[in-house]
Amino acid sequence: MKLFVSRGLVAPAIVALATLVAWAIAGTGWALAILAIGAAAAIAFHLYHLQLLSEWASGPLDGPVPVGRGSWAPTFGAIYRQVRTRAAYQRDLRHLIARFQQAAEAIPDGIVVLDKTNRIEWANPRALAQLGLDLAHDTSAPIVNLVRQPEFLRYLESGDYREPIVVVSGRDARMTLSLQLVPFSLDKKMLMSRDVTQLEELARMRRDFIANVSHELKTPLTVISGFVETMQDMELDTRQRERFLQLMLEQANNMQRLVADLLTLSTLESEHNVLIDERFAIVPLMLELSNEAKALSKGQHELSLDIGDAATVLGSRDELASAFGNLISNAIRYTPARGWIAIAWRVDTDGSGVFSVTDSGIGVAADHLPRLTERFYRVDRSRSRATGGTGLGLAIVKHVLLRHQAELEIKSEIGRGSTFAVRLPAPRVERAPPTGDPAHSEYQELTNSAAPRGTSS
Amino acid sequence: MTQDHTNKQFDVEMEGIRSGVLSMGGMVEKQLTRAIKALSQEEDADLLDAVGADEAAINQLQINIDQQCAQIIARRQPAAVDLRMVLTVSKIVNDLERIGDEVKKIAYKAAQTRGSDQLTRVRYYDVGRAAANALAMLQHALDAFARLDVERAASIIDEDEAIDAAFSAILRQLISYMMEDPRTITPALEIVFIAKSIERIGDHAKNIAEAVVQVVKGKDVRHSSAKQIRAEVAQP
Numbered sequence: 001m002k003l004f005v006s007r008g009l010v011a012p013a014i015v016a017l018a019t020l021v022a023w024a025i026a027g028t029g030w031a032l033a034i035l036a037i038g039a040a041a042a043i044a045f046h047l048y049h050l051q052l053l054s055e056w057a058s059g060p061l062d063g064p065v066p067v068g069r070g071s072w073a074p075t076f077g078a079i080y081r082q083v084r085t086r087a088a089y090q091r092d093l094r095h096l097i098a099r100f101q102q103a104a105e106a107i108p109d110g111i112v113v114l115d116k117t118n119r120i121e122w123a124n125p126r127a128l129a130q131l132g133l134d135l136a137h138d139t140s141a142p143i144v145n146l147v148r149q150p151e152f153l154r155y156l157e158s159g160d161y162r163e164p165i166v167v168v169s170g171r172d173a174r175m176t177l178s179l180q181l182v183p184f185s186l187d188k189k190m191l192m193s194r195d196v197t198q199l200e201e202l203a204r205m206r207r208d209f210i211a212n213v214s215h216e217l218k219t220p221l222t223v224i225s226g227f228v229e230t231m232q233d234m235e236l237d238t239r240q241r242e243r244f245l246q247l248m249l250e251q252a253n254n255m256q257r258l259v260a261d262l263l264t265l266s267t268l269e270s271e272h273n274v275l276i277d278e279r280f281a282i283v284p285l286m287l288e289l290s291n292e293a294k295a296l297s298k299g300q301h302e303l304s305l306d307i308g309d310a311a312t313v314l315g316s317r318d319e320l321a322s323a324f325g326n327l328i329s330n331a332i333r334y335t336p337a338r339g340w341i342a343i344a345w346r347v348d349t350d351g352s353g354v355f356s357v358t359d360s361g362i363g364v365a366a367d368h369l370p371r372l373t374e375r376f377y378r379v380d381r382s383r384s385r386a387t388g389g390t391g392l393g394l395a396i397v398k399h400v401l402l403r404h405q406a407e408l409e410i411k412s413e414i415g416r417g418s419t420f421a422v423r424l425p426a427p428r429v430e431r432a433p434p435t436g437d438p439a440h441s442e443y444q445e446l447t448n449s450a451a452p453r454g455t456s457s
Numbered sequence: 458m459t460q461d462h463t464n465k466q467f468d469v470e471m472e473g474i475r476s477g478v479l480s481m482g483g484m485v486e487k488q489l490t491r492a493i494k495a496l497s498q499e500e501d502a503d504l505l506d507a508v509g510a511d512e513a514a515i516n517q518l519q520i521n522i523d524q525q526c527a528q529i530i531a532r533r534q535p536a537a538v539d540l541r542m543v544l545t546v547s548k549i550v551n552d553l554e555r556i557g558d559e560v561k562k563i564a565y566k567a568a569q570t571r572g573s574d575q576l577t578r579v580r581y582y583d584v585g586r587a588a589a590n591a592l593a594m595l596q597h598a599l600d601a602f603a604r605l606d607v608e609r610a611a612s613i614i615d616e617d618e619a620i621d622a623a624f625s626a627i628l629r630q631l632i633s634y635m636m637e638d639p640r641t642i643t644p645a646l647e648i649v650f651i652a653k654s655i656e657r658i659g660d661h662a663k664n665i666a667e668a669v670v671q672v673v674k675g676k677d678v679r680h681s682s683a684k685q686i687r688a689e690v691a692q693p
Contacts, residue, residue, distance in 0.1 A: 137604040142476055145603040148483025150511075170483075170596060173490060173589065365582045414582070 008071035011042060045070065052076075062087055110193035114181075118143050118156065118189070130193045132171035143191065152179060161189075166196060176200040205374060212376035216258055216391065220251035254390075261392040264322070265375070268399040275403045280317045281432070282353070283310050286345055289321070293328045293343065300337040308346030310432035311353055313424060315404045323400040326393040327357045327420045333389060335361035335417070351426030360417040369410055373398040397422075404428060467533055474525050474546045475603075478553070481518040482599040484511055485553050488560040489592045489658070495567040496585045496651070508564045515557040522550045541675060545668045549602065552661040552668075556595065559654040559661075563588070566654075570647045583630065584651055587623040591658040594620065598665040607673045611690045613666035614683045620659035627652045 015038030023031035052066040053076075065083055068076035104111055110127030112120055119140045123133055131147055138146060144153050149167045164180035176197045182190040227244045230236075236244070267273050290305040297303060313320070331341045339360040347353050364372065364379055371377045376391040401408055405425050412418035488511055495504050526547045529535060535543055594616045601610040631645045670678045670686060678686045 132600070134604075137606060141603065142472070144476060144483075145479045146600065148479055148486060148599065150480070150484045150487055153480050153483065168490060170486065173493070173592070367582060367585070 007073065011045075011070065012038075015039070015042070046072075110191075112143065112191040112193070114143055114189040114191060115140075116187035120146075121188075127191070127193055130169065130171075130175070130177055130195060132169075147179075147191075155179070156181065164192075164194075166200070209375055212391070213262070216376065217255060220255045223251045224248050258390045258392070261390045261396060264396055265392060265399060268319075268396065268403065275316055275319075277314050278317060279312050279314055279430075281310070282313050282345055283307055283432075285317065285321060285324075286343070289324055289328055290343060292325060293332065293341070296329055297332050297341070301332060301335055302338075302340035304340070304342045306342065306344040306346075308344065311345075311347050312430045312432060313353060314428045314430070315424070316400075319400045320404065323397045323422065324355055324357075326397050327355075327422070330389075330393060330420070331357045331359040331361065331418075335359040339417075347429060347431050348423075351429060351431075353424040353429035354421055355424070356419055356421035358417065358419040363414040363416055363418055364410070364412040365414055366412075369412065372410065373408070464533075467529075467535075467539075470525070470529055470533070471535075471539060471542065474522055474529065474543065477518065477522045477525065478546050478549050479599060479603055481515060481522065481550065481553050482595070482602075484515050484518070485556050485560065486592065486596060486599070487511070488515070488557060488564075489588070489595065492560045492563040492567065493585060493588045493592065495564045496588060505564060505568055508561055512557055512561050515554060519550050519554045523547055538672070538675075541672050545672045548668050549665050552664045556658050556661045559657050563651050563654045566647050566651045570644045570651075583623070583627050584648060584655070587620060587627065587652065587655050590616070590620055590623065591655050591662065594659055594662040595665075598662045598669070601666060601669045605669065605673050607670050607690045610666040610669040611683075611687050614663055614686055617659045617663040618683070620656060624652050624656040 015035065018038070019031045019035045022034045049066075049068055049072040052068070056063060056066055056079075062083065065080040066076060067073075105124045107124065108126065110124060110130045112123040112127045112131070112133070115121050119142050120133065120135075120138050121140070123131075123135060127133065128135065133146055144156065147170065149170060151165055151167050155161075155165045161181040161183065164178045166176060166178050169175035169177050174197065175195060178194045178196045180192045182192060184190055227248050231241065231244060286305060286307055290303065293303055328341070328343060335341060341360075342356075342358045344356045344358070345353070368377075368379045372379075373394045375395045378389075378391055398408060401422060405428070407423045409421040409423060410418065411421075488508060491504060491508060526543050529543050530540075533539075594613055597609060597613050597616070600606070601613065628649065631649060634641045635645050664679075667678050667686070670676070670690060674689055674692070676689055678689055681689070
């Protein structure tokens with residue numbers, strides 16, 4: 001204020017002084033003329049600045065602030081400082097909002113912000129993907145138009161949002177979502193969505209496992225106790241007794257196999273049981289497996305063995321033998337008589353070892369493939385049990401392979417057959433030195449004699 | 458409805474019938490998801506009860522929404538796009554109710570054919586997949602209606618052709634089973650009915666998509682070829 005007054009008084013003071021001097025020297029006429037000119041100049045000066053101010057005020061607020069002179073300088077200066085402070089404040093706010101938005105977008109759960117009439121205001125990318133929304137189309141659309149599950153509608157209308165609800169995603173029937181509404185800032189709501197497919201899957205597998213084990217054990221037990229009751233109640237001749245005892249023995253064997261498989265699985269899973277690596281030659285193992293296959297097939301299938309590269313494998317021989325044997329026995333069980341089964345081993349160019357069993361069997365539909373290694377998962381229950389499967393074979397294979405960092409690759413076509421291939425990682429496979437090694441050439445000879453397809457049937 | 462009316466209550470009513478259709482659609486989607494489960498899973502004792510109960514709820518919704526439509530026409534005398542919307546809603550509700558009926562049939566037939574082993578694979582795999590396609594198509598049609606997205610609606614009309622093709626493939630497959638083994642005839646016929654229901658669901662979903670084109674473009678595209686409809690949609 002002081003500055004404004006003092007600067008504002010400089011020009012009038014000069015004019016007044018000039019008028020006084022002129023009056024003293026040249027008389028009243030001159031004095032009046034100088035006074036008039038001074039006043040006109042002062043008015044023009046102020047009008048000019050007023051014009052600048054009004055031009056700035058009618059333009060954008062963050063436009064350049066004009067520079068004033070004289071008494072206007074402090075005024076314009078103050079405006080300039082205000083504008084600059086405000087701009088900086090706004091910039092900070094914008095950054096803050098952007099940071100919040102980035103944080104919201106980075107949250108691993110989906111978030112949809114709903115207004116008071118449950119219309120979509122904003123959503124992070126994960127929510128867009130999980131709920132199949134598209135902000136370009138769906139901003140300010142009612143959420144229930146797009147998330148249409150009746151359970152969600154009921155949840156939204158109930159007003160009780162303490163617990164989340166679990167629904168099957170409307171976009172992908174294999175995805176399970178947990179949805180929860182969180183009211184905030186008076187009349188808005190946040191819809192949090194989380195993909196709980198895996199959790200649900202785990203819970204389902206646990207439930208299924210208990211149910212399956214009980215069921216699998218109950219079936220043979222029922223048969224055995226049924227026979228025991230019959231034998232207690234009825235007089236049987238020797239032949240009948242023999243037959244019943246034989247059937248009971250079969251069922252007892254089934255149970256034994258199942259319990260043995262369960263124990264194998266639990267040993268494989270147990271943390272105390274560390275993998276004991278040993279080096280062993282693959283060729284003798286392949287020959288053993290091939291002989292086992294012959295015995296199991298009883299001459300019903302064409303069997304072939306193809307050993308591409310002799311190699312030494314690092315791993316547990318017993319475990320791998322049981323895994324490979326499981327794959328072979330599956331192929332035999334699921335291939336009708338007169339079909340063929342090809343067992344092969346080769347070392348790939350990248351150094352990984354591939355054991356594969358290809359059959360001309362009934363094949364597996366693509367839908368079943370992801371669940372095939374689940375315990376007791378059966379594509380066709382009646383068939384599996386009729387051929388003496390426990391439903392645990394592939395689960396054991398999976399665990400053995402996990403311990404060896406190996407992968408199971410399944411290719412299959414309904415009615416055409418399947419290929420189950422085990423890929424052992426390169427560090428576990430060592431190519432045997434080429435011919436010259438007497439042991440190796442001996443195996444090679446053996447292999448060749450076993451190789452031509454159909455010789456064994 | 459993009460532009461607001463001076464009468465706010467009218468807007469609320471229009472929004473109400475649209476949301477009503479979509480919540481009815483949500484129930485039908487859920488029913489179809491259940492029916493697909495019934496096709497693939499071993500047993501679910503409560504399934505048929507649940508399907509029956511929801512079917513009744515869907516029918517009730519149809520009646521309610523139809524009533525609301527009639528009231529809007531009587532009280533508000535809507536014109537142009539609003540009138541088209543009301544008429545279309547009434548049509549879509551009809552299609553949804555019919556889909557609900559077909560789904561009920563599928564669930565019951567699926568329960569009936571459960572015991573037969575020879576055709577399990579056809580049922581699990583081919584029919585199950587066709588049903589999943591029909592469900593996706595219904596979801597897309599309802600999304601197109603929620604967003605009034607004509608391009609999406611036009612693409613649904615192509616999806617129907619895929620379902621029709623799947624239906625004839627299933628039929629051929631079943632015929633070969635029946636010729637091989639006469640014991641499969643009874644379950645195969647049941648599966649034919651299921652497949653036919655799925656094919657009908659595809660048709661109803663297509664009707665919904667056509668209705669969306671009609672609301673937005675004001676042109677009746679029923680009985681037009683997919684090409685004509687695309688041309689119509691492409692016009693500004």
